[in-house]
Amino acid sequence: MQMSATQPSSEIAYNSPMKILVIEDDREAADYLQKAFTEAGHTAHVAGDGETGFALADAGDYDVMVIDRMMPRRDGLSVIAGLRSRGNTTPVLILSALGEVDDRVTGLRAGGDDYLTKPYAFSELLARVEVLNRRASAKEAETVYRVGDLELDRLSHSVRRAAREITLQPREFRLLEYLMRHAGQVVTRTMLLENVWDYHFDPQTNVIDVHVSRLRGKIEKGFDKPILHTVRGAGYMLKSG
C-alpha cells in the first residue's frame, strides 16, 4: 500500500490532543499512522488484528478509532458491530480498499461514522478523524454558530458579520454552516463534496475551490481580517484571527 503524506503545515493549530486507536493488519501502514498521528499531537495505539483491536477498544477510552475493513482473525465490520452491540459509541472511521457505493453503504450500516478508501492522503485522514472526535462535535445542538465576528443563525437562515447582513444562496449557506460547525478544524474538499453536496466522487475540475472562493468573497470582502483560510495540500479552515 502506498500512502501520500503531506506534512501538515505548522501554522495550523490543531485541536485538543486525542487518544486514537488504529486497528490495521498492515504493520508498516499502522506504524506510519501511529508516527503521523503522534507528530500531529495525538496519542495513537495500534492493534494488528481484529481480535486484539476489539479487546483494546472494549477496555480503553478512545476518542476516535480507525479500523481497517479487511483483517485476519476478525474483519473490521464485525469488530464495529461487536462494539456497537456492547454500547460502545466511540466514533469509527473505516479504512478500506473497497470503494464502491455499495461497500460504503455496508460499512456505514455496520456502525461506522465515516469511510475512507485506500489509498488516501494522511491529511485527508487526519482532517476526518479530527472532525469525528466526539469531544469536538458538541455543536450539533447549537442554533447559532459564532466564529469571531461572523455569526450564522441556523433557524432564521441568516448570516451576519460585524452586524452586517450577508446574503447567501442556499448551497452557500450550507457550505458555510458546515465550515462553521467545524471551525478551527481542517475541512477537505472531499469532505465538503460529501457533506454539502452528498456526492462521493472526484469531480474532474476542482469545482469546490470555485464555490469556496465565491463564499470567501461574500464573507471577507469589505472586512479587514481574513476568516476562511486555505490549508495548503489539505483543504480549508474557518478561523478567526
Add this chain to the structure above:
Amino acid sequence: MALSVPAIMKTTAARLSALYLLLFALCAVALVFYMTSLSARMLTAQTQDTINDEVLGLARAYQRGGLPVLVRVVEARSRQPGANLYLIADANGQILTGNVQSLEPGVLETEGWTNSPFSYQRFGEGELERQRNLPADQSTTQSEQNEAQAQGEKGHNAIALVLRLPNQMIMLVGRDLGEPERFRAVIRRALMLALGMMGLGGLLIWFFVGRAALKRIDSVSEASRRIMGGDLSGRLPVTGAGDEFDRLSENLNTMLARIAKLNEGLKQVSDNIAHDLKTPLTRLRNRAEATLSGKHKTTDYRQALEGTIAESDQLIKTFNAILMISRLEAGYSSENTNRVDLAEAVRDVVELYEPVAEEAGVSLETELREAAFVNGNRELIGQALSNIVDNAIKYSTDATAQPAVRVAVERVGTEVRLSVVDNGHGIPDDGDRARATERFVRLEKSRSQPGSGLGLSLAKAVMTFHNGRLDLLPGNPGLSVVMSFPSREDH
C-alpha cells in the same frame, strides 16, 4: 467406440443400467421365493388332507376286522402304482409290513405329523431306480439329473402321520414330496430365464438409450474441452430438439457469453493498465531518480515530492475510474438503485458547476419541464452527468458566439432523455464521435485540455449499468450528448 469393461462402467448410462438390473433381479428373486414357499405350503396342506383321508379309511378297516384286516388293506394299497407310503412296525420300531424299506432314524419315535420332511427308501429302489432314471430323462436338464442323483443316494423326501395302534404297534401313513420338489425346480428354471432376459434387456437399453445420451454428453464435453483450451468464442451444440440436453447447452452457452464478456473487460483493463498507467508511473520514477542524483536545495526536494504526490493522486484517480468502468460494464449489480428524479439530478449538478461555468464565461442553462423519474443510482448519474457537463464547459469556450451549455430533460416515448448541448466546435467527424466514448481515447483537439480520457467512457458505462444508452450527436454547432434512460413504469 471400443470401451473396455472398466471404461464402460465409468459411463452413467451403464452404471444406471447395472443398478436397475440389480434392483429388478432382487425383486424378482424375492417374489419367486415368496411364491414358491406359498405354493409349497399349499401342496403340503393338500398332502396332509390326502393322508388324513387314508388314515380314516384304514381306521375303518381296523375297526372292521382288527389288525389282520388292516395289514391286508395296507399291503394291498402298498402295491398299487404310485402308492402312498404305508408302514406298520412293532412297538420297538421294527418294520413288519408296508412299502417302506428304511427310514431316517427317529421318525417313528414321535406320534403325529412329522415336523419336517424326512428321507426314506422304498422296497425295490436304490441302484435300480437310478439306472432307470438316467436314460429315461434325456430331456431334463443337467441340474435336474444331479438333483435326482442326489435324491437317489439319500432316498426320497416325504411327510407322514405316525400313529400308535391300540396294541402299541406303530403305523405310518405318508406321501412322497416328489411333486413339490419338481415344482420348485420349475420355478427355479423360470427364475434363471427371467434373470437372463433382464440382463439382456439391460444391455439392450444401455446400448440403444444410454449410448445415445452418452454421445450427446460426449459432444458437450468435447465442446467444453475446446472452449477450455482457450477458444472462448466456441459454443456448445444445440440440436433444436428442446430437450434437457438442449436446455443445458443453452444455459451453459449463456454462461459462456457472460464469461467471455467479463474476460473481455478484464483484458481491456489489463491493456489499459499496461498502456496508460505505466507511462505516468515511469514519469514518476524518473522524476524521483533525477531529484536524488546531483545536489539540490531543500526547496527543490520539497517541490519534487509535492509533484510526486500530485502525480500519484492523478494515478489513483485514473485507476479508480478504470476499476469503476470495468465493474459497471461487467454488470456489477447494485442494491442501491431506487427512484431518481433526473430533473433533480440535473439541478444538483448544474448548481455544482455553475460557478465554474461563470468563471469560464460560459452560460449554463437548464430546461426542465417536469420531474422525470428513472430507476437508478443518484451518485452514478451525478458522476456521469458531471463528467459530461465538465466536458461541455471546457469545449464550448472556443465557440464563435457566446459560449453556452444547455442541459435538458425530456420524455420521448418510453424513454427519458437527458441531453447536454454545447455550442463549441463539436466533433464533426462521425468516426471520431463514435470513438470518443472508448477508454483513454483523446481526440486530437482535446489533447491540450486536462483530463484522463475516461470521462465519457465512465458515462457510457454508467448508462450501460442503467440499461440505457449514451449517444453523441452533432449539435449544430457543437456536440449534443444524450443519456437515454428507460422510464419508470410507476411514474
